Amino acid sequence: MNRLYHVPLSPFCRKVRLTLAEKRIEVELVEERYWEPSPDFLRRNPAGKVPVLRMESKVLSESQAICEYIEDTVPQPQLMPRDPDGRFEVRRLCAWFDDKFHEEVTSKLLYERVNKKLMAQGYPDSKNVKFGSQRIKYHLDYMAWLLDQRRWLAGDVMTLADFTAAAHLSCLDYISDVDWNRHAVVKDWYAKIKSRPSFRPLLVDQVPGFPPPAHYADLDF
Amino acid sequence: MNRLYHVPLSPFCRKVRLTLAEKRIEVELVEERYWEPSPDFLRRNPAGKVPVLRMESKVLSESQAICEYIEDTVPQPQLMPRDPDGRFEVRRLCAWFDDKFHEEVTSKLLYERVNKKLMAQGYPDSKNVKFGSQRIKYHLDYMAWLLDQRRWLAGDVMTLADFTAAAHLSCLDYISDVDWNRHAVVKDWYAKIKSRPSFRPLLVDQVPGFPPPAHYADLDF
Secondary structure, three states, rough: OOOEEOOOOOHHHHHHHHHHHOOOOOOOEOOOOOOOOHHHHHHHHHHHOOEEEOOOEEEEEOHHHHHHHHHHHOOOOOOOOHHHHHHHHHHHHHHHHHHHHHHHHHHHHHHHHHHHHOOOOOOOOHHHHHHHHHHHHHHHHHHHHHHHHHEEOOOOOOOOHHHHHHHHHHHHHHHOOOOOOOOOOHHHHHHHHHHHHHHHHHHHHOOOEEOOOHHHHOOOO | OEEEEEEOOHHHHHHHHHHHHOOOOOOOEOOOOOOOHHHHHHHHOOOOOOOOEEOOEEEEEEHHHHEEEEHOOOOOOOOOOOOOOOHHHHHHHHHHHHHHHHHHHHHHHHHHHHHHHHHOOOOOOOOHHHHHHHHHHHHHHHHHHHHHHHHEEEEEOOOOHHHHHHHHHHHHHHHHOOOOEEEEEEEHHHHHOOOHHHHHHOOOOOOOOOOOOOOHHOOOO
């Protein structure tokens, strides 16, 4: 059985979960408190991070490398275009969300509000939370600008870029940090992703001590 | 003419410069003080980062996405294996260096010692420098462990993983922060990369106020 070592509110784990589910690859989820790494876990991934995917005899780490590996080995349904320009745009946007959005928003809101408490590292730094709350507006505006010109983030078909963005936003939505009223076009895009069967398992995630708001799992939010 | 907006001591820019040079794609280099972004620069890349590559009518950003695009469009000489397992390992190691090594070492040594001064952001934080100096040992050990089993970092052929690692290490070598005597196998690997024609332009880079040590450009270091 394939096995994914993960934490529920990690955008990188969610990106891999969504990719696996879209490709209909079954996987057993194992929660891994990576901030208290066991020797076994570090043997699987010396980087000491999640996600780690055990698939047949392979142990895979790094979410973008995992998703591209899945795309290379299970090409259908297609989550990456086949032409170089299309592939570039998907990869550029994956990096946008996993690097820039992560640095400016996810780490400033989710990690301050949730991860710090889970890891017993104290209270949220209000300077960071304020910064993240400002920056998410800029990112939602950028998404709206893209979605005004395209059906999906990277072009006219749904790709890994959409799942990468949705992985981050869904974690922030779990803590009510996304203003869905800012842009109708972004809300419509998220509603389409959220109603996919691959998304359902994410909507029942529960983190002890952090109950999700009612709208989190509501498809008509 | 293709044009690369860059700064000399950025590992992400160096990775793209090496890839372009290996593929024999000519490019004009334009230094970009991205921390004082001009409206023109932000129009090219709203992320406000370097490298940005203008190639024919396209404007490309995000170093890994750029390098994969170049590989997709100019396949020879090959810097990525063609099989999924090989591609995975290259991408995993690129992420290892661009994320983990960057976070633990490059940002703690290079950015503290050089970028802070260039950006007039004060003095190096000795806590960070100490942390980076400790962590680089771990990373050199990891590289030695890989190179004990393989000719190159990702396997038996030279790939983008080697150029990614060398891009980071070359920046740190510019400020004498790499102990090449720690592992002969790592030094031998770097000597092979350093002697490639693609590497030559990096060895004549000069950052005002930071003269490189004599061994930096020496192929017999």
